[in-house]
Amino acid sequence: MSAxxxxxxxxxxxxxxxxxxxxxxxxxxxxAKPLAAAQIYAxxxxxxxxxxxxxxxxxxxxxxxxxxxxxxxxxxxxxDRWLSEVELPSEYVANLLAVKVxxxxxxxxxxxxxxxxxxxxxxxxxxxxxQTRVKADPHADLLRVVAADYAINHLxxxxxxxxxxxxxxxxxxxxxxx
Amino acid sequence: xxxxxxxDPEVLTARSIVKSYxxxxxxxxxxxxxxxxxxxxITGPSGSGKSTLLLCLAGILRPDAGEVSFAGRRxxxxxxxxxxxxxxxxxxxxxxxxxxxPEMTAAENVGLPLLLSxxxxxxxxxxxxxxxxxxxxxxLADQRPPEMSGGQAQRVAxxxxxxxxxxxxxxxxxxxxxxxxxxxxxxxxxxxxxxEAGTTVLLxxxxxxxxxxxxxEVVIRDGVVEGDVVPASSSAGxxxxxx
Ligand SMILES: Nc1ncnc2c1ncn2[C@@H]1O[C@H](COP(=O)(O)OP(=O)(O)OP(=O)(O)O)[C@@H](O)[C@H]1O
Ligand SMILES: [Mg+2]
Numbered sequence: 301m302s303a304x305x306x307x308x309x310x311x312x313x314x315x316x317x318x319x320x321x322x323x324x325x326x327x328x329x330x331x332a333k334p335l336a337a338a339q340i341y342a343x344x345x346x347x348x349x350x351x352x353x354x355x356x357x358x359x360x361x362x363x364x365x366x367x368x369x370x371x372x373x374x375x376x377x378x379x380d381r382w383l384s385e386v387e388l389p390s391e392y393v394a395n396l397l398a399v400k401v402x403x404x405x406x407x408x409x410x411x412x413x414x415x416x417x418x419x420x421x422x423x424x425x426x427x428x429x430x431q432t433r434v435k436a437d438p439h440a441d442l443l444r445v446v447a448a449d450y451a452i453n454h455l456x457x458x459x460x461x462x463x464x465x466x467x468x469x470x471x472x473x474x475x476x477x478x
Numbered sequence: 479x480x481x482x483x484x485x486d487p488e489v490l491t492a493r494s495i496v497k498s499y500x501x502x503x504x505x506x507x508x509x510x511x512x513x514x515x516x517x518x519x520i521t522g523p524s525g526s527g528k529s530t531l532l533l534c535l536a537g538i539l540r541p542d543a544g545e546v547s548f549a550g551r552r553x554x555x556x557x558x559x560x561x562x563x564x565x566x567x568x569x570x571x572x573x574x575x576x577x578x579x580p581e582m583t584a585a586e587n588v589g590l591p592l593l594l595s596x597x598x599x600x601x602x603x604x605x606x607x608x609x610x611x612x613x614x615x616x617x618l619a620d621q622r623p624p625e626m627s628g629g630q631a632q633r634v635a636x637x638x639x640x641x642x643x644x645x646x647x648x649x650x651x652x653x654x655x656x657x658x659x660x661x662x663x664x665x666x667x668x669x670x671x672x673x674e675a676g677t678t679v680l681l682x683x684x685x686x687x688x689x690x691x692x693x694x695e696v697v698i699r700d701g702v703v704e705g706d707v708v709p710a711s712s713s714a715g716x717x718x719x720x721x
Contacts, residue, residue, distance in 0.1 A: 424686075429690045429691075431690075436669065463523070
């Protein structure tokens with residue numbers, strides 16, 4: 301993900317300072333890993349250099365100086381372009397679980413691979429229950445529900461793969477070590 | 479209505495249940511137990527025996543061997559009339575297709591289990607409307623199932639399954655015929671109401687997203703609980719998938 305574009309997006313409706321951006325980011329993307337302050341400032345520097353944002357007034361309200369940033373016309377055009385750009389599904393799928401199953405079959409046996417898959421299934425399901433509780437909470441705001449939904453569907457994809465691999469692990473063992 | 483004592487936290491217990499259809503074994507020694515208020519998912523591949531297990535636990539099918547107990551009392555050996563009285567009073571049952579009576583309105587469908595257990599019509603209808611309201615379908619009270627969408631009909635069916643405030647709800651793929659969104663709404667409401675009432679729920683599903691509404695999961699594979707040892711007495715014990 302491009303942090304620059306995300307910050308442009310958060311600035312597009314009005315100027316903000318760095319700390320405010322950090323809070324906005326957490327509020328708008330509740331399930332994302334929080335952005336580090338250092339990363340935010342480094343990104344703003346780069347956006348400034350490229351003329352995509354402009355620095356405005358500096359607020360001094362008791363605490364440290366706070367520079368307000370605003371999106372330039374060029375920044376807005378770049379943001380619009382990025383938003384309409386389709387993300388290509390990646391060509392290589394990183395699947396650590398599959399790597400572990402293959403290696404378990406290579407250096408140990410089917411039982412080890414199957415045990416790993418069953419334990420992994422439980423871990424996935426535990427996380428899925430947590431996210432399901434978030435989603436089912438009558439007081440949850442919709443942004444959180446939508447984020448939980450994304451997590452649940454990704455966990456579900458893994459779980460389906462785990463289930464079908466559990467059914468095939470015997471065959472797979474024979475193919476890997478005939 | 480409850481006959482569960484506090485000394486006995488296990489509401490429902492199955493011990494080494496065996497059940498065959500003709501010569502083919504569907505369950506080969508399944509044991510499990512559910513405590514009061516447990517929401518338990520029963521998952522596993524197609525044909526693994528989930529529905530058969532649920533029917534045995536609900537006293538609809540009689541196992542060939544093993545025991546089923548409800549509230550500390552063995553039920554599999556009881557007569558059909560005793561078991562069906564038990565189902566009326568203590569159990570709620572819900573299938574993939576709600577099996578509503580098509581000629582009756584939603585309110586009449588939901589009130590039916592109450593009428594069958596001797597509640598007066600006026601009271602039954604009042605309760606029925608209350609339960610329809612709980613599942614967000616109060617406005618369907620006077621409609622008949624053929625006029626409802628699948629999701630609406632299934633919510634009416636859930637209300638009917640819970641209207642007697644059963645001790646245990648048995649649900650077999652209750653959202654299997656609904657799209658994700660409609661299924662979600664049914665599950666959210668079903669588990670919320672069950673948790674508030676302390677109803678034990680046994681939820682059969684092959685879908686992890688549905689199982690995630692439960693507190694825990696039992697996986698059935700080839701007629702046994704995954705991870706359990708197949709009893710030596712089981713004739714078909716040889717072809718377990720992951721041995
Ligand atoms: N009425 C029946 N007569 C004969 N065989 C049956 C009957 N019901 C189920 N079986 C068989 O018993 C086994 C277990 O079936 P069951 O319906 O319990 O599986 P399940 O786990 O519920 O499957 P699914 O996920 O497809 O609903 C299967 O091999 C099935 O073919
Ligand atoms: Mg079934």
